[in-house]
Amino acid sequence: MNLIFYFDHPILPHAGGTERAAYLLAEALSRHGHRVSFLSLRRGDSLPASAPYLYLPRTDTLSCAENREYVETLCAGQGIDCIINCGANQDDSFFFSHERLSVQASIISWISFDVRTGLDYFSALLRKDFSTWGNAVKTLLRRAILPYRKYQAVSAKRKKYRDMFRGSDKVVFLSSRYAQDALQLAGTPERARLYSIPNLLTYEPAETVPCRKENAVLYVGRLVDSPKKVDRLLHVWKRVRPRHPDWSLYLLGDGPERAALERLAARLKLENVHFEGVQDPAPYYRKARILCLTSTHEGMPMVINEALSHGCVPVAFNSFHAAAEMLPDRETGRLIPPFSLRLFARELDELMSGPHVPPRTDVLTRYQPEKVIPQWLECLQEQP
Known part of the structure; x- marks a missing residue:
């Protein structure tokens, strides 16, 4: 054809x-x-x-x-x-x-x-900004018309x-x-x-090269506010970083929110956060122990299967219907109730505290x- x-x-x-x-x-x-x-x-x-x-x-x-x-x-x-x-x-x-x-x-x-x-988490898409009186008023107005906006959507x-x-x-x-x-x-x-x-799978698990994992957490994707919400990951890092000073967070990708996210990282006084820009993710998957995804919604994010292919444990919000298919159990990855930063930080802290246990990858056969x-x-x- x-x-x-x-x-x-x-x-x-x-x-x-x-x-x-x-x-x-x-x-x-x-x-x-x-x-x-x-x-x-x-x-x-x-x-x-x-x-x-x-x-x-x-x-x-x-x-x-x-x-x-x-x-x-x-x-x-x-x-x-x-x-x-x-x-x-x-x-x-x-x-x-x-x-x-x-x-x-x-x-x-x-x-x-x-x-x-x-649509299931419509209020989570609301952009909140209380930095000035004007922005606070705009945020409250957006919240007031939220039911009508959802009806329209x-x-x-x-x-x-x-x-x-x-x-x-x-x-x-x-x-x-x-x-x-x-x-x-x-x-x-x-x-x-x-x-x-x-x-389809991006990488075949059998073709990945076994390597020594580093104390690294990884994000791969566009730096956009909706739906990716990478700011959630920075707030989670603020919670877990003091207990793990020898760990680093790598953010791969670019987008309109990069400058705002860099300012947020500076305002939160985050350490060991690296904005890497657009890079080949394979070397980062090979060294990272954990992949984090904090999106409000996704489809079937390829980064989850890419992480699994490299022995990297995915942690994501259970905010899209394919999430349970991709991460069916705790041995494959961690699904967090939307959108609890406290529970996300708790699971991330648990993974960072123990030895690295490669995730199960049998789920990848379907892809x-x-x-x-x-x-x-x-x-x-x-x-x-």
């Missing part, structure tokens, strides 16, 4: 979770004989030579006549069999729809996030999934729990078939290519 993977940013092997998951899948499908190309709204540098990278003509907006005509001409001219929309959890789903595009290609909407994306989510079910041939979720959430929100699909397929790729091949081959 002739496949196009779309995402608003270029799909790269070392970018964010969505991009990395899409790249790994595209590479695997290419090895199975499918022709693959990438399409994005924005341009990128240092692109791999593994597949053609194409760009929409208008970069300031997705939904416009120029981009629609480009996609329709591209699909007809190159005989595209299927568009895999990797940005379907965003509003890109409204553009990549049979109700808006006149294409013969089938459209697969790939949902790489928790379907409810924070639920209504918009319901409309989006109903539209997606009408405009897509197939919708792929990361977990059956997310498919159930979508059905509860939008009702029975009018057109689309639903699939539950997890992300290996021999399990995941056949599910995608079945999804692609089934007629809409």
Whole structure:
């Protein structure tokens, strides 16, 4: 088949979770004989030579006549069999729809996030700032209108999934729990078939090199306020650091909140905190004993499986429906009730106090290519 993977940013092997998951899948499908190309709204540098990278003509907006005509001409001219929309959890789903595009290609909407994306913990998404009187008033006003904002969010989510079910041939979720959430929100699909397929592993556990672990705690991800909430991790570090002066916290990644997080670390007088920027995470996974994830919501975060592949124990809030699938027991990792910093600090302190016990990794078998790729091949081959 002739496949196009779309995402608003270029799909790269070392970018964010969505991009990395899409790249790994595209590479695997290419090895199975499918022709693959990438399409994005924005341009990128240092692109791999593994597949053609194409760009929409208008970069300031997705939904416009120029981009629609480009996609329709591209699909007809190159005989595209299927568009895999990797940005379907965003509003890109409204553009990549049979109700808006006149294409013969089938459209697969790939949902790489928790379907409810924070609706269960809506108040936790509220940005709180009491640093000045003006900011305090704004925070109180945001809190006052929170019920109405949640009503709006639920209504918009319901409309989006109903539209997606009408405009897509197939919708792929990361977990059956997310498919159930979508059905509860939008009702029975009018057109689309639903699939539950997890992300591929980034690293094979058998290929990791055994090494001596250091007294290191690790965060890997974007430095954004919502949904990542890395400030929670800094407050947790404030609680545990005095008992463990020989430990270090490494934060890998970048984003709009980096400067604010660095200021918070300085204000809390935190020691042994290292903002490393964008780096290859593999060397850090190899040396770290613990990975921390303090997000309000996730989809199926690849960092958890990446940590397990390197013998690094994940600690995360049980704030997304796939969490219990990824960390089913305490021997695999630690799930903390949302969003108790006290309990998070207690579990982290326990792990830091004892000897390093490598986590169980048998759960990773469900994410290996021999399990995941056949599910995608079945999804692609089934007629809409």
